[in-house]
Amino acid sequence: MKISCPKCQSLLQLDIGPEKFHCGSCGTKYSRTSDYIDLRLNDEMDTLLDIDSYDENHGVTGDAASCQLWRFYEKLLQRLGTNLQGRALEIASGSGHLSLGLIAESNFQEIFLSDISPRFMQLLRRKLNQRPEPKAEIISFLFDANYIPFDESSFDLIIGNSVLHHFATFESTLKSAYRVLKPGGVAIFGEPVMDTYVFMSLAAKLIHETCQLLTNHPLNQYDLMIVKAMSELAGVQMNNLRSSRLDLNHIEDKFVFPVNYMRTTSEEIGFHQFHCITPEVNNFSSVVKTQFARIFEQQKIDTTKIDYFNYIFDSIGDVYGGAMKEDLKAAFSFFAFIKK
Ligand SMILES: C[S@@+](CC[C@H](N)C(=O)[O-])C[C@H]1O[C@@H](n2cnc3c(N)ncnc32)[C@H](O)[C@@H]1O
Secondary structure, eight states, X not given: OEEXXXXXXXXXXXXXXXXXXXXXXXXXXXXXXXXXXXXXXXXXXXXXXXXXXXXXHTTOXXXXXXXXXXXXXXXXXXXXXXXXXXXXXXSSOTTSTTHHHHHHHOOOSEEEEEESOHHHHHHHHHHHHTSOOOSSXXXXXXXXXXXXXXXXXXXXXXXXXXXXXXXXXXXXXXXXHHHHEEEEEEEXXXXXXXXXXXHHHHHHHHHHXXXXXXXXXXXXXXXXXXXXXXXXXXXXXXXXXXXXXXXXXXXXXXXXXXXXXXXXXXXXXXXXXXXXXXXXXXXXXXXXXXXXXXXXXXXXXXXGGGGGGHHHHHHHIIIIIHHXXXXXXXXXXXXXXXXX
């Protein structure tokens, strides 16, 4: 197994002894600790997320939830006929929401964990130290996943939960995923989807307009300000996709992905197959309403106020829900890229 230098992309042996080492071709210095091999191009690279409150705010509740999450991915991967043995790479493991399940329950012989954030990786290593000895060999890395720094044909599986939308040039992540996957290998990422998100913004626009006409609605000035911002969110996210990506470095959640954009990107890179796998949805109006409510919750606004506007969500559900393709009807879907 070889590392590809993130700076000049020449290959380094993974068997790196000393605490500090450098690329033989371009001289870039890297380091390792007992927790991880650090392939970041500078020590400043980190997440903007609040690590201390991450688990509480993101439903990371412990091993049972992690195993359930891994089993969900495993089922999707089995449906695609993926080889669930060999070497797996998890991109942007964070505090281990998916990693703990992947390590406890999968049959991979080697599992590589990675993140850009040393503090997240230390937290995850601490959790792992409190668990029984894993069956797999676990190696942890720090790197900026806009480029995946390994030799070609290194992995059977690349997996990431809620990660690609954090990477300014996620297309390069996918390009390097193609390079480092073995033939027949699969990359799978659970990500937010624009095709539904846009209806959250439409609902917000209609609610805002309604409140300009009525006096007896339940929203106060602050709520209305948030609703106005929500009505513009889908447009903002689309602009991020078209923008000069370097401008996005100060934003943690950079994108919401149109399924068709991902399909085209997959074809351009040369993946043999692309799938957008959507959890089963029976009521599109509740998908849109739930997404709307999630933003209210984040802004600490009473979500029961939304019920007043149920007719808007129901109308969207009736008109669009009936007409849309099933694989577009979720707020969070799973993009799978298969290499021939
Ligand atoms: C929403 S969290 C997801 C964490 C974990 N996968 C989970 O399911 O909870 C996003 C993760 O992306 C990491 N991240 C952000 N930018 C990154 C980058 N450029 N390269 C690698 N990881 C990055 C963050 O440190 C964080 O761990």
